[in-house]
Amino acid sequence: MDEKVKRESAGFNRREFLKISALGVGAAALAACAPATPADVAPAEGGAQSSKQAKDSYKMTFVQVQPHTVSVAWGQGIEEVSNVQTNIEYKQVDGQGDPATQINLMDTAISEGVDIIFCQPADSVALGPSIKKARAAGIPVITLNIDAPEAHAAHVEMNHYFGAIDIAKAMGELMGGKGNVVILNAPPGIIIRDMRTNGFVDGMKKHHPDIKIIADQSAEWDRKKAQDVLSTILASGKEVNGVYGVNDSMALGAVDVAKTKDLIGKMVIFGNDGEKAALESIEADELSGTQYTDVWQQGRLAAALAIGLATGGISATSFTNQGHILMPYVIATKDNVGSIQAFQRW
Amino acid sequence: MLKKINYQSFGLVGFYLVIVIIFSALSPVFRTAGNFSNLLIGFSHIGILAVGQTFPILLGGIDLSVGAILGLVGMTTFDLMLIFGLPGYIAIPIGLVVGLLAGLINGLLIVRLKLNPFIVSLATMASFRGLVYAISGRQLFPGLTVMAIKDPTYLAIDGSLGHVPYALIYLIIIALITYFILHNTKLGMDLYAVGGNENAARLAGVNVNRVKIAAYLISGLCSAIAALILTSRMTTSPEGLGIGFELSAIAAAVIGGVNMQGGSGSTLGPVLGAFLIGTIYTGMNLLGVTQYAQPVVAGIILIGAVGYDQFMKERRRKELQAQLLLQSLRMKGQGG
Numbered sequence: 001m002d003e004k005v006k007r008e009s010a011g012f013n014r015r016e017f018l019k020i021s022a023l024g025v026g027a028a029a030l031a032a033c034a035p036a037t038p039a040d041v042a043p044a045e046g047g048a049q050s051s052k053q054a055k056d057s058y059k060m061t062f063v064q065v066q067p068h069t070v071s072v073a074w075g076q077g078i079e080e081v082s083n084v085q086t087n088i089e090y091k092q093v094d095g096q097g098d099p100a101t102q103i104n105l106m107d108t109a110i111s112e113g114v115d116i117i118f119c120q121p122a123d124s125v126a127l128g129p130s131i132k133k134a135r136a137a138g139i140p141v142i143t144l145n146i147d148a149p150e151a152h153a154a155h156v157e158m159n160h161y162f163g164a165i166d167i168a169k170a171m172g173e174l175m176g177g178k179g180n181v182v183i184l185n186a187p188p189g190i191i192i193r194d195m196r197t198n199g200f201v202d203g204m205k206k207h208h209p210d211i212k213i214i215a216d217q218s219a220e221w222d223r224k225k226a227q228d229v230l231s232t233i234l235a236s237g238k239e240v241n242g243v244y245g246v247n248d249s250m251a252l253g254a255v256d257v258a259k260t261k262d263l264i265g266k267m268v269i270f271g272n273d274g275e276k277a278a279l280e281s282i283e284a285d286e287l288s289g290t291q292y293t294d295v296w297q298q299g300r301l302a303a304a305l306a307i308g309l310a311t312g313g314i315s316a317t318s319f320t321n322q323g324h325i326l327m328p329y330v331i332a333t334k335d336n337v338g339s340i341q342a343f344q345r346w
Numbered sequence: 347m348l349k350k351i352n353y354q355s356f357g358l359v360g361f362y363l364v365i366v367i368i369f370s371a372l373s374p375v376f377r378t379a380g381n382f383s384n385l386l387i388g389f390s391h392i393g394i395l396a397v398g399q400t401f402p403i404l405l406g407g408i409d410l411s412v413g414a415i416l417g418l419v420g421m422t423t424f425d426l427m428l429i430f431g432l433p434g435y436i437a438i439p440i441g442l443v444v445g446l447l448a449g450l451i452n453g454l455l456i457v458r459l460k461l462n463p464f465i466v467s468l469a470t471m472a473s474f475r476g477l478v479y480a481i482s483g484r485q486l487f488p489g490l491t492v493m494a495i496k497d498p499t500y501l502a503i504d505g506s507l508g509h510v511p512y513a514l515i516y517l518i519i520i521a522l523i524t525y526f527i528l529h530n531t532k533l534g535m536d537l538y539a540v541g542g543n544e545n546a547a548r549l550a551g552v553n554v555n556r557v558k559i560a561a562y563l564i565s566g567l568c569s570a571i572a573a574l575i576l577t578s579r580m581t582t583s584p585e586g587l588g589i590g591f592e593l594s595a596i597a598a599a600v601i602g603g604v605n606m607q608g609g610s611g612s613t614l615g616p617v618l619g620a621f622l623i624g625t626i627y628t629g630m631n632l633l634g635v636t637q638y639a640q641p642v643v644a645g646i647i648l649i650g651a652v653g654y655d656q657f658m659k660e661r662r663r664k665e666l667q668a669q670l671l672l673q674s675l676r677m678k679g680q681g682g
Contacts, residue, residue: 067637094637099584100576104388104624108631111380125494126580149492188485188585191492 052115052138052313057087060306061109062118065146066097069275070295071120073346074144077299078118078306085307099126106130110137115310118302120144124191138315142302146192153309153316154323156302158273160192163291163329164199165206167270170289170331171242172208174268179241182233183216184226184250196246196272214238219250226253234261242268248278248290255286274332276345282337289333295346298327357658358603358615361651362622369629376632383509387579389624390513391572395591396598396616397517397524398568401561403599404528404541406608407456407463409565412595413588414474415448419573420583425483427497428490434500442570448474449566453559471592482585494581503578513575517617520568524613533560541608598623601651622651 060082064071075092082088093109095102099122109117110133117134119141121127128150131141140153147155171181183200186193197216204211215233219226226245230253234240245251251271258264264286271278274292281287305323308314332340370377395412402409419441426437448470455466484491495501505512528534536557539547548554569588577583600606601622602615626647630640 091631091634092637093631094640096590097586098590099580099587100388100391103579104384104628105631107384107388108381108628111378111384112375112632122586123580123582123584124492125582126584128494129579129581149494188479188482194488194491 052315054311054313055115057089058116058307058310059089059112059114060091060116060118060303060310061105061112061114062090062092062144063095063102063105063109063120064092065095065102065120065122067094069346070145070273073295074118074120074299074302076346077296077301078303079299080296081300081303082307085311088307088310095120095122097122099123102127103130106134110134110139114139116306117141118144118306119148121146121148122190124148135316138317140306140309140314140316140319142306144298144302146190151319151322153319154305154325156298156305156325157192157327158291158293158295158298159326159329160195161199162326163293163331164196164272165203166331167244167272167289167291168200168203169207170333171244171268171270172204172211174288174333175208175211175242177208178210180212180214180239181242181244182230182240183213184219184229184243184245184254185216186221186246187218193246200244211242214240219245219253221247221249223249223253223256226250227256230254230257240267243270245269245271247271248273248275251287251290252277252281255281259286274329274340279332279337279340279345282332282334285334289331291329292332292340293327293329294344296344301325301327357655358601358618358622358651361654362618362625365622365625365629365647369625369632373629373632376629379509381628381632383511385621385624385628386514387511388628389620390511390517391575392591392594392598392623393517393617393620394520394568394572394575395595396602396620397520397613398565398572399592399595399599400524400602400604400611400613400616401537401564402463402467403596403604403606404537404608404611405463405558405561406541406544406606407558407561408467408596409449409452409562410464410467410592411448411452411471411474412565412569413591414471414478415445415566415569416573416576416588416591417478417583417585418448418474419445419570420577420587421478421481421483421585423500423574423577424490424495424583425481427495427500428493429483429487434497437497437500438503438574441574442567445566445568445570445573446563447566448569449563450559452566453562456562457555457558475589478587479585484582484585495577496581500574500578501581503574504576516571516575520571521613521617524564528612533557537561538609541610543609594620594623597648601648601655603655623648 062075062078079090082090093105095105102122106117106119106127107130117139119127121143124146127148131148131150131152134141135152142153143155145157147157183197185197201213204213217229219229226249230243243251243254245254248271251269254269258267258269268288270288271290274290278287278290279292282289330336375381399409399412422444423437423441426432426440427434452467452470455461456463479485503512507515528537536547536552539550539552540554540557544554576587598619599616601619602617604611604616626644627640630643635643
């Protein structure tokens with residue numbers, strides 16, 4: 001409670017600044033995404049108008065995969081910006097981790113006539129037909145973190161691939177350029193899993209070719225499952241010098257195992273995302289590092305972009321190219337984690 | 347037949363209508379044709395799974411593997427079309443056969459090894475899901491993760507006839523056929539007999555093993571049909587497709603009046619049960635009920651639905667008891 005108050009009071013000016021900068025960046029991104037002459041572009045199938053009339057109020061819906069730390073923080077970032085507009089009605093709905101449920105929610109949002117849909121697809125291809133349907137209805141879709149091959153208004157993502165390269169670089173340095181690494185991975189079928197894995201593998205090849213990746217197993221994004229997977233690998237007698245959790249929850253699961261087996265300080269453990277618990281673990285000398293992204297800011301950027309599109313009357317059928325925004329990040333380690341302020345910790 | 351429909355489903359129909367009226371009154375979007383069309387499209391596959399699930403439950407069993415069978419059939423057809431380049435009209439029947447085979451494995455394990463259906467289907471749920479990951483073309487050929495099914499025959503599965511989605515037409519046909527099987531064939535009579543009292547049915551000459559295998563075959567086939575609909579809609583088959591669907595199917599069947607102890611229930615109630623679940627979630631989304639409160643509210647409403655149905659059945663049972671008592675007293679009076 002105290003921390004929240006402290007965050008809100010001490011960080012107020014900074015946060016306001018971030019909000020304003022988010023709006024600025026959003027506006028710039030909007031300029032990049034939106035066509036110069038919307039009227040010149042022929043409407044896509046469905047015949048929706050390429051520009052819309054001004055309205056008294058606007059509706060935005062976020063179809064998330066399921067409630068989790070990251071999407072909750074995105075939602076808070078979106079709400080921070082949308083709440084001050086007074087004419088924006090924002091809603092966040094639960095896809096229950098199931099693409100079929102997400103499709104139903106997308107269909108409902110289209111029937112509702114919302115002005116913007118934010119979507120984190122549970123599967124990149126599966127949501128394609130729904131995105132196409134939204135586009136035909138003139139509703140711009142903004143994807144968060146997980147892109148979809150079906151063209152839509154814009155994609156705002158953490159820097160998965162390049163961030164993972166930097167994780168590999170930093171991790172290899174702490175390992176002295178040699179040893180064995182285990183990857184605790186997400187289940188297959190999600191693009192960011194591949195980007196975060198490929199970036200890490202490529203980074204190791206480039207910066208630390210003597211480090212071997214001896215296992216790459218799914219722990220289903222989950223801390224408890226990560227504990228079980230790593231314990232089994234260690235029980236097989238393999239020497240493990242480093243663990244890369246594709247998200248922070250799995251990396252913290254590895255930290256739990258390292259604590260019980262007295263391996264803290266002997267095993268380098270990195271996560272990805274940069275959630276508050278991971279940063280605190282770094283400060284406690286347990287987790288070695290993580291890729292930190294300000295997810296609140298990511299939500300604010302997406303909101304700024306969305307509000308610009310909605311109030312600007314820009315229809316989804318106007319776009320000639322899909323916009324793409326990569327979030328800035330830092331590789332947080334013990335050396336620099338203190339520079340991430342309390343109000344930036346989600 | 348009409349008497350049976352009224353007895354089993356009237357309470358639920360009334361409850362469903364009340365829910366629809368409430369949501370329609372509160373949300374202008376809810377009462378639009380577009381929203382009802384979405385509901386019919388979005389929950390028909392759950393209805394089909396619930397109809398399939400009805401058969402094992404009628405026997406006092408359960409099929410927890412329906413979601414995994416759905417995933418397996420979806421991945422099989424995906425692989426056949428995108429890895430092996432087979433046309434949709436060949437992939438579709440093979441998919442249906444895979445669903446039947448999965449149901450056959452469940453049935454054989456239950457009758458041959460005399461294992462509990464809960465344990466068997468729990469085990470096959472894990473095995474079939476593991477198989478989905480093992481044969482996933484999206485993993486074997488990573489480029490396929492972002493490649494969509496384009497076969498026109500396959501994509502036509504999830505089309506529509508004017509404003510009526512094919513998925514609803516399949517559901518209606520399946521519900522009517524299975525209703526006919528249950529109430530007008532020997533297999534149907536045997537299913538109720540085995541579900542009511544397995545030993546008595548066996549003594550009466552019913553081939554219990556064959557009936558059990560048939561129930562799981564029907565469940566597997568329904569899962570396969572649901573898989574074809576969903577993968578046609580999504581134009582892909584995610585590895586996790588169908589996870590958790592077994593719970594929705596079981597819930598829809600039970601809400602629809604199928605007795606978990608076996609022996610009573612039919613296939614029209616579960617269809618309504620599936621749409622009741624869909625209506626509640628869609629209505630709450632449109633009303634802006636917070637996502638954390640939705641499962642709680644849905645749970646309360648569903649308990650209300652089952653409770654009301656149970657209350658009506660109990661009242662009817664007591665009325666029948668009272669009538670029988672009255673009749674026997676009259677007969678005694680006449681005899682005296």
